[in-house]
Amino acid sequence: MTVEHDGGPGAASGEAPARATRRRGAALEEAILRAAIEELDEVGYPSLTMDGVAARAGTAKNVIYRRWPSRAALCVAAYRRMLPAAPEDIPDTGDLRSDALAMLRRGNDRMSSPMGKILRELLADIQSDPERVREFREQLVRGNTGPWLTILARAAARGEAGPAALTPRVATVAVDLLRNEYAINGVATVPEDILAEIVDQVFLPLVRAHT
Amino acid sequence: MTVEHDGGPGAASGEAPARATRRRGAALEEAILRAAIEELDEVGYPSLTMDGVAARAGTAKNVIYRRWPSRAALCVAAYRRMLPAAPEDIPDTGDLRSDALAMLRRGNDRMSSPMGKILRELLADIQSDPERVREFREQLVRGNTGPWLTILARAAARGEAGPAALTPRVATVAVDLLRNEYAINGVATVPEDILAEIVDQVFLPLVRAHT
């Protein structure tokens, strides 16, 4: 039953220096999320520990648990904070095939990046918690559907596609298949020829069929 | 440094009764796999423990580790043992749409079953181990491609599809999209109307486009 208290802030684990003042509320929350983000891309989701985050943030675990109910919840919050806020520019080459390939390459880059890896690990670990899955899905699916519908709409205006192709299901076929490659193959990155295969064997014929 | 030895086989954890003879080699391996299978469908992959399997098999953990290097490896082996050996009958209604829907429903049933859940959890936990992922992929992808190509070939013979549709990419589009639903939505089962959407908005138009 010996409990020692040397006091002194920042005496945690050598990760963070002593601080003059004690952070609270939003500022502290911010610091924790930043620490979690750094840990995520340094060691990855599976190796991220709450002790690690706490040490890096210069705080204690229970402070983290006061805000997020679990490791997974913290990481979901941190992941969302990592996402680029700015809406990306949508390819517009005047040719549907080029636009689609450009979109798919971008998706491939994202999924093969550390962020993509983290996303998949996180998503897998969350499956038992529908609430948290929903949080995620919104962000992911919405982010894709819009741009793909846009390049399809432009193609339709050029006569490259029929208006019947302008459904979310058709529009996101290519990314959906790409995502599937990752799920099944568990590879670091999907090679270019698979991207071309998806575009030429599935996406383009399908879009043309909806004319 | 007190080490006690009461001896007596089967004194493990009350799970398995004492055994007259000591199992070895193949028989023991079989018993362990059977125990793992039972644990898998009783508690699921995330909650399966090596202690649990050992107790149920009436053996000790190190005996398991002598055969499989890790919990994941054991479960992969057990999972493969669970798969039905008999090749399934392929739907043949004389109508491509009906065949495709039947195939997709079957896939949906499989994926929403406990086995499907285990498969996804396992696959997710394995991603860092390319060797083991490959083991899996063979089994899964091959199992789908054949039947889908068969129903497509029959459709082609009836003039419902062109020979250009007879590629693995096109043939498996529907299951691939279904798998994607599970990955993204994290639901227990995919509703019937999504299956119809996949068939009617993607699979059929695509196949017809390849005529």
Added chain:
DNA sequence: AAAATAAGATACTGGCAGTAGTCTATATGC
């Protein structure tokens, strides 16, 4: 200035993967 709130520090619980060492039943070799 007193009371309330929440941060900080530390220790603890409990579970589990994987390892080690010792004993002993069975198989194998002579």
Added chain:
DNA sequence: GCATATAGACTACTGCCAGTATCTTATTTT
């Protein structure tokens, strides 16, 4: 049939980590 090698059985242990509890103390609120 006996000696030796192999590997199963048992127990214990290490190390790691999620999540909890408790106590002290800085800061805010009243």
